[in-house]
Amino acid sequence: MSWLDALILGLVEGITEFLPISSTGHLILTRSFLGLTGDEATRALIVIQGAAILAVCWEYRVKLWNVTLSLFTDSNARRFAINLLVAFIPLAVIGLEFKDDIEAALFAPVPVALALVVGGVIILWAEKRKHVESIPSVDDIKPRDAIKVGLIQVLALFPGTSRSAATILGGLFIGMSRRAATEFSFFIAIPTLLGATIYELWKARDAMTALEATPLAISSVVAFISALISIRFLLRFVSRHSFAVFAWYRIVFGGLILATWLFGWVKW
Numbered sequence: 001m002s003w004l005d006a007l008i009l010g011l012v013e014g015i016t017e018f019l020p021i022s023s024t025g026h027l028i029l030t031r032s033f034l035g036l037t038g039d040e041a042t043r044a045l046i047v048i049q050g051a052a053i054l055a056v057c058w059e060y061r062v063k064l065w066n067v068t069l070s071l072f073t074d075s076n077a078r079r080f081a082i083n084l085l086v087a088f089i090p091l092a093v094i095g096l097e098f099k100d101d102i103e104a105a106l107f108a109p110v111p112v113a114l115a116l117v118v119g120g121v122i123i124l125w126a127e128k129r130k131h132v133e134s135i136p137s138v139d140d141i142k143p144r145d146a147i148k149v150g151l152i153q154v155l156a157l158f159p160g161t162s163r164s165a166a167t168i169l170g171g172l173f174i175g176m177s178r179r180a181a182t183e184f185s186f187f188i189a190i191p192t193l194l195g196a197t198i199y200e201l202w203k204a205r206d207a208m209t210a211l212e213a214t215p216l217a218i219s220s221v222v223a224f225i226s227a228l229i230s231i232r233f234l235l236r237f238v239s240r241h242s243f244a245v246f247a248w249y250r251i252v253f254g255g256l257i258l259a260t261w262l263f264g265w266v267k268w
Helices: 003-016 023-034 039-059 061-069 075-106 109-128 143-157 163-173 178-203 210-238 244-262
Strands: none
Touching: 003 023, 003 039, 003 210, 023 039, 023 109, 023 163, 039 061, 039 178, 039 210, 061 075, 075 109, 075 143, 075 178, 109 163, 109 244, 143 163, 143 178, 163 178, 178 210
16 A cells, blocks of 8 residues: 555544444445555555544543443443443454455445445434433443344444444434443444454464555554544534434445446446
8 A cells, every 4th residue: 555545544444433334334445446455455444443443542541541440349330341341242253253254245345335325224214213212321321231232233244334333323222312322332342443453463463564564554543533533523413413414425425336336437
């Protein structure tokens, strides 16, 4: 990758990771548009997610630090940690079993575009449902709620679905407030994306070269900064608006990709 390719990928990752529009889908489309192929580009898509998740760790550093310090003395801190663990387990178990097969079959622009459109329609349907809030904040989430969201998060294995969309909608379905569902999607991304990044780096420990270091560093720094901005934007946005705008974006963008593919305007 050139430094410009790395900058673009980092920017796309940071902006889209926590919005319900599928960062992986956008990265796959961006990679195809830039003409990036091979294992190096594939690794970059996963590794830079780790940089984006560090933005969550920084934004919520006080809460995460307090939870760590009081893990053995505060029942609320223990419940928070248990919630993250039980929400992470389904995706970890199923992902280790099927992730490579799914990537081989669906990591392509057309399946991603289809998933974007379908996901947008589901978000619009979810927004029309009557939403009863029984879980006002992240601290009110119980392990049984967390495992339900974790099971729904498994849908994020399909590129274009959006891990953020799946977890936020899952939270809304079980009665979380918009802010609680959004923040919980941030928190459960920590073990999910850091785990994926560490796993990918471990798999590629013998294949990675020094030439990859510079573009990965550029992508990672840009992803961290843009993700931090995106997190703060989303928290302000959900306090006043629904997720319908993201649904329409998914439908229009995915439809545009499908149209350019169908009429042969772009060779995705």
